[in-house]
Amino acid sequence: MDRATAVRVSYHQFAIVSEGAVALFEGDFSGLTFPSQGYLTILTGTANGPVHVRISTEKSLIDEMDISQWAIVEEGNFRATHPLRVETNDGSVWDEFSEIRTLGMNCDISYTAYARGRVASWDLDLQEPQEEHLIVMWRTEDERGTPSRRTIKADSLVSETKEPDSDPPFDASDARVRTMGPFEFPG
Template sequence: MTSIRMMTQWSTVEADHHQFTLGERHADTLAVAVECSLFDAGSDFLTVHTGIAYGPVSIGVEVLGDQPESTLFEDWENVAECTISASALCVMTLQGEPVEDFTELTVLDPGRYRVRVHARGRDANWDMDVAEPSEDYLVQLWPVPRVQGFVRLKKTDTAWSEVDPELPSALTPTPREPVQTPSPRPLGRPKLKRLVNRKSVSRVQLRNFNEFKDVAHVDRLLAEKLLALSDDELRSVAQWLPRRALTKIGLLHIEWVSNGVTVLEAGLWERPKDIYAAAVQAKTGGDPDVPATQIVSVFDGQPVDPVYGAMNALIYGFDPDPAVAAFIAIRGTLLAYGPHWKDLVNELEAAFPRIANWTIEGSG
């Protein structure tokens, strides 16, 4: 099939919490209809999963007149496509800040577009902060007359593999029946979506946050109490939790751990990169000073290393969104307490009387 190929425009976008987005500026990125290892997509957006946690990635955008030939697949590690509808598209960060370099997107006619995403380099610096781009993405768009289902065209990398639906791969762009994705499955890692600016997210949307669901599974009333708190109160909870988690598993005596907690409790929200790197190493078992242990997970009854939860409480306690910080920190601290999780609830209520006095009708 012949395509009308426009010049590919290349630039960089800052990945945040393992993601960046292509779509309508005010798209509801919680309304996910398609979920795979390469992206989440809804009717008017597509959120790409990156290997790095934070930092720049290279992205090229190519607007076409028709479906392209599959000559590029050998240069890429993951290729997938789906359909979105839009009247105005842009590449943007998790916070909704657009990348202005992609002028071709600003002149697209309103309508349906097939979006093919190519990725490479996602395994190289998994879950790291980077200062220079180490991952490349190519996004091709072309108009289509009707909605077509999700298709995975190639996958040889390992990033986000647990999210992939069991679908047959299409190795060539020959005509095919649309493949409908099954109901989305939750990611194995934090799904933060667009929760960084919480003023733009309703309390109903916060209930879709995976960490909220995990906390509610253990203690529904506790989850509702946290949901009723103000941003300032949630920030205080996020500051308070890591010390409890790290004390519980006996790691607060380690100098970098103690320093990280001190910085967080002082209200310095710029997370030190050395502390982040050390915490990631510790929670993945790469720190010889942090012994690997196992307790029973409060969430599913399976063996789990409580270090993972405690380090997540420290890492995400610095998150700029207080709801994200509080819910990931409480989930991590519940993991650290394990079977003794009710002790944490009692300590939390003693430290924050408004949580203890809250009733189902409202805040007390």
């Protein structure tokens, strides 16, 4: 599968989520992606408006890519708990990417994400796409456990690269401990 369309983002992001999960971005804007259990958040330069998004499930596409043509490149993995879909903060589901559902559920998904135009469109409300994203994703047979990401090439929006990202340990005795996702609602 290889599909592309303009996705209308809000609050600098869109997500690839497991159905029934809510993508709660809890990181910072120091990278392109934020993988978590049940979803992958893609961070955009555009605050609100359309960005060009292409998603492919053909891993061989990575070998054909010239990363010098992209401003930022990251790779990582996350766990799909249910069939995947592309969703934005307002709850819109982008059916143009419905074939990513075939990657499966209860499996690890690896990805390589590419972007260009994030810096030029930083914090703008746009009517036409000025930013482009390519996400290549595939089912991984070996279980990796904790979601992670690694920056291969960074644009000027990246302030710090953490390899791999991991959640800090939580002290259950602290009443202020944050809630962890994914959050699934019975349907």
